[in-house]
Amino acid sequence: MSNHAAGKNETVTFRFMREEDIDQILIVERESFTLPWSREAFHNELNHNQYAVYIVLEEDDRIIGYGGVWVVLDEAHITNIAILPEYRGRKLGEALLKKVMDVSKEMGAETATLEVRVSNTPARSLYKKYGFQEGGLRKKYYTDNQEDGIVMWVKL
Numbered sequence: 651m652s653n654h655a656a657g658k659n660e661t662v663t664f665r666f667m668r669e670e671d672i673d674q675i676l677i678v679e680r681e682s683f684t685l686p687w688s689r690e691a692f693h694n695e696l697n698h699n700q701y702a703v704y705i706v707l708e709e710d711d712r713i714i715g716y717g718g719v720w721v722v723l724d725e726a727h728i729t730n731i732a733i734l735p736e737y738r739g740r741k742l743g744e745a746l747l748k749k750v751m752d753v754s755k756e757m758g759a760e761t762a763t764l765e766v767r768v769s770n771t772p773a774r775s776l777y778k779k780y781g782f783q784e785g786g787l788r789k790k791y792y793t794d795n796q797e798d799g800i801v802m803w804v805k806l
Contacts, residue, residue, distance in 0.1 A: 667704035726754035
């Protein structure tokens, strides 16, 4: 895959996630989410979920973010988009979202959906920028604090 997203004096690359990436992915996960996925969850996604595709974002051989999607027939369900906190604000999350959407479309998806916390204004703004519309509410979707999740959809 190895596409580049470049900004000021930085070169980041995308590639498909591998089993040996999980240690670094767990760091991104713990620093990004209050309910981080486990090692076993990522192992299962990579080895047992035929619909799952995970993309890592690297800078200088360090994984600084990742995105996941399940592509089932013509629908993509974006599971995760995460960037290490110290790399946020450089439009890397935006580049990662676009990459996940592009890969989903290449795999035959015509629509994409995701859930986002009601309180996650930056993510909601990013998704809206890429055409996602709010399509519903999952009450108490997040088990850590019972926060509602907004379901968002976009035509790819």
